[in-house]
Amino acid sequence: MKLATYQNHTRDGQLMVVSRDLTRAVAVPHIAASLQAALDDWGRCEPALQEVYAALNQGPVNGAVDFDQAACHSPLPRAYQWADGSAYLNHVELVRKARGAEVPASFYHDPLMYQGGSDAFLPPHAAIPLADVSWGLDFEGEVAVITDDVPLGTVAAECASHIRLLMLVNDITLRNLIPAELAKGFGFFQSKPATAFSPVAVTPDELGAAWRDGKVHLPLRVEYNGALYGEPQCGVEMQFSFAQLVAHVAKTRQLAAGSIVGSGTISNHDRSTGSCCLAEQRMIEIIESGEARTPFMQPGDHVRIEMLDASGQSIFGRIDQRVMGND
Structure with a gap:
């Protein structure tokens, strides 16, 4: 459905x-x-x-x-909860390698997750407001699930049955605000403005065999300024399934119906699949040459995020957004 x-x-x-x-x-x-x-x-x-x-x-x-x-607005224009994981450790590894840091062993068995603002999402075709280009605007292509009521302490084996719908995500990030926020030791806040979701949310059965083991086994297509930017496989190298991510939230709190849990930026070790965010390409450039050459988004830049089935039919519709400057 x-x-x-x-x-x-x-x-x-x-x-x-x-x-x-x-x-x-x-x-x-x-x-x-x-x-x-x-x-x-x-x-x-x-x-x-x-x-x-x-x-x-x-x-x-x-x-x-x-x-x-x-x-369309986002399927849920506002939600009781929006918790975003980072299940694709290739993305985490690249970011840390670029600054000469190792990935802690705990990251491989304990998901990274932050709580985003859920009181007002952006419609999927709305402009992305940008008050200051120095903030380093970036897009992030992801997948997310919507749950029903999940009781406190529900384990991963039981969480799959609580996933009602899936959506695509543009988890908009202001990259240059992140370092100062993380240095405070309290996590993301201003660096994570309003998120956008796909026009359509679908029940898991709509994905057929592509939905298995709590993961979506299809590529996510990201176009940037009219050209293909990345098309990584969502089911490859996803360290934590959606059931595991939901269970991570449920460890200490119950989830109300309408809670959204995200996968984090889709990322593959195979660099030929491209990237789902600008930061990842910048990290690759730093690793290879010592300098990031890819700029962050500017007013007028355009991102499209979509997922196609095996026949080429769009499943969720398209996130289609341009950057709007503050002028």
């Missing part, structure tokens, strides 16, 4: 059921006004939403309209 949220001048938007080929959509206020409302009552809402989805894929449905990705 595929779900989206249209912007409608309310905080949580209008829940839409979207056809598998992303061509048609229909509002379902009789089932749930918003995605959060559906997640809060998933046992009742999910079967009814699935019925609408099946009908939409089979033929005309009363009230259906052409699906407009530009009309």
